[in-house]
Amino acid sequence: MPDVSHHDTELIAAAAQSIRDLRRHGCRVHSITNTVAQNFTANVLLACGARPSMTVDADEVEYFTSRANALHINLGTLDSGRRAAIEKSIEVANQAGKPILLDPVMVHVSPNRRDFARELSSSVHVIRANQAEMDSLGDSPASAVSVVTGPVDHVNWEDGSFTIERGSHLMDQVIATGCALGGLMAALLPVAPNPQTAAIAALGWFAFSGENAHRDSQGPGTFAPLFLDRLYDFDPVRMEELAR
């Protein structure tokens, strides 16, 4: 029987409460994300009680970021227009003290993108990536919580860490599941007591919803709509299973 520290139990309870609070209070997320992931990410955010906006133009992101409660930056399908919009959005969010999540998609493939992500990383509160991407960023700033997702998910912060090994392999067979997870973490940042709690809440919400959707699906195609349904009717009490 695994040893569950008091600290973990508190974190899990706080994560469950963050889910309830997102549903109760809502959250406007301005999401600058890749064109492949936009639609699915928006549907995940709606299913979880958040309201997305996804404008990318540098002349307009100021208004959308000012109005949002959190900022979600995903570097997929990056181009010069997106770079300018991301810099402007982060500036506006930082000035207003709004939380920011960075998803440095594929930075291990493109040196240009990696350098850009390194510049941004000191201005954000959570970095979510796979192991190759996180390694490519080098030492991430101590100020940011890092979330490395994979068969096992690891959340690391200044003086603690948390590990989750749940979910369904079908989640990797649906494009943009990881991108949408980043969006949900961003949405939880304003209601959670700290970034690690938001990260754990999003990971658990995704993992249990994925397991349930897997049970009723016939493959990755039918999995995707069922996954949205299970996010929508997820019972936060299930978060307690993370302690087992």
Added chain:
Amino acid sequence: MPDVSHHDTELIAAAAQSIRDLRRHGCRVHSITNTVAQNFTANVLLACGARPSMTVDADEVEYFTSRANALHINLGTLDSGRRAAIEKSIEVANQAGKPILLDPVMVHVSPNRRDFARELSSSVHVIRANQAEMDSLGDSPASAVSVVTGPVDHVNWEDGSFTIERGSHLMDQVIATGCALGGLMAALLPVAPNPQTAAIAALGWFAFSGENAHRDSQGPGTFAPLFLDRLYDFDPVRMEELAR
């Protein structure tokens, strides 16, 4: 028992006939819409018997607009490239006397976008928006039919109005449902006797299809594909229920 005017009964019958005519004759819609909504809008148009094209480049929209029967302009994810393409498309459509629908997404958030929408509004035949967006546009030109959607949908034209209070709340939980509704209204413009009839046809088609899809769905994820199925096999006779 509500009093149904002779005028309303005629409108509803004309709306049902427009649905039949769209299916019989088809309609090419050139749709300049946001990247979040493109895929779902295209699938809605196909399910309803229309053929979408979605090219955005200012150097190419002329050819696609010339070939289309209707033009659908949606201001989501606006940028300078889209602005130029929209201006060119509207010019081409106006010269050829083709009907145009404008969906001024989020104009209440961005002043740049609002000013652009105001410039365009005198060149279009239908404006579809939510209440905040419509208020932000100010006095819409008398030449355009206005459609304000929400829990209750209102269609207003020079000497009449029509109200619909049907549908499912799950429609708001699927991104781009409103955007796709604008696309369908555009597709109905060439076959309907006037813009208000096209608007009523699209609103009823969406509302009844949404109610039926809701009945068989488990949440917003499974709702979306079922909604497309119900649009596809919708029986226009049901439009008569709008009179009840």
Added chain:
Amino acid sequence: MPDVSHHDTELIAAAAQSIRDLRRHGCRVHSITNTVAQNFTANVLLACGARPSMTVDADEVEYFTSRANALHINLGTLDSGRRAAIEKSIEVANQAGKPILLDPVMVHVSPNRRDFARELSSSVHVIRANQAEMDSLGDSPASAVSVVTGPVDHVNWEDGSFTIERGSHLMDQVIATGCALGGLMAALLPVAPNPQTAAIAALGWFAFSGENAHRDSQGPGTFAPLFLDRLYDFDPVRMEELAR
């Protein structure tokens, strides 16, 4: 009873083996495709065992193309940024001897796009199009295999041809099915003995999966997720039915 040549039987067996090899070895496809089709194409590629990347920026495509096993070029939603990225990607793929598929979407509508497609056609290994698009390209280079899709699909190469008349009409009611088919052909190029085998493998995989999905669906909405499921669990033995 149709006469099945020994040659056809060999082609069909090689196509079935290519499907097995794609699943076993995987394939990285760099796909520069239109924003309407990106999400569905990526999900088709994942369901079939390939790994897509979809970055479009000319400053980054070099890295993604270098790392990919095949290049998929689709001219939908073309603009100047996409043109530059396509030219760069093809240059990199040609230098490295990587196979390239071109899908000249809507070239019969836009003369600009047609001229661009003609320039590209001598650098690619497969051209997939509908009849109107293929006619508009003029004489395609003898070096490329041509695939003309429609109610009947025709694959033509230097000294042979193959015809398939299977599938479901619902495939035409889901946007981007043809675009995704091009992506799958590209993914099969590195594992197939020649381009015509890759084309036949993709056409059969799509056609039988479409027929099976049709059987269980209620319309085009529920068809799409079931189609992905049937691609995912497709049994290559069924390819033998192409000989009947």
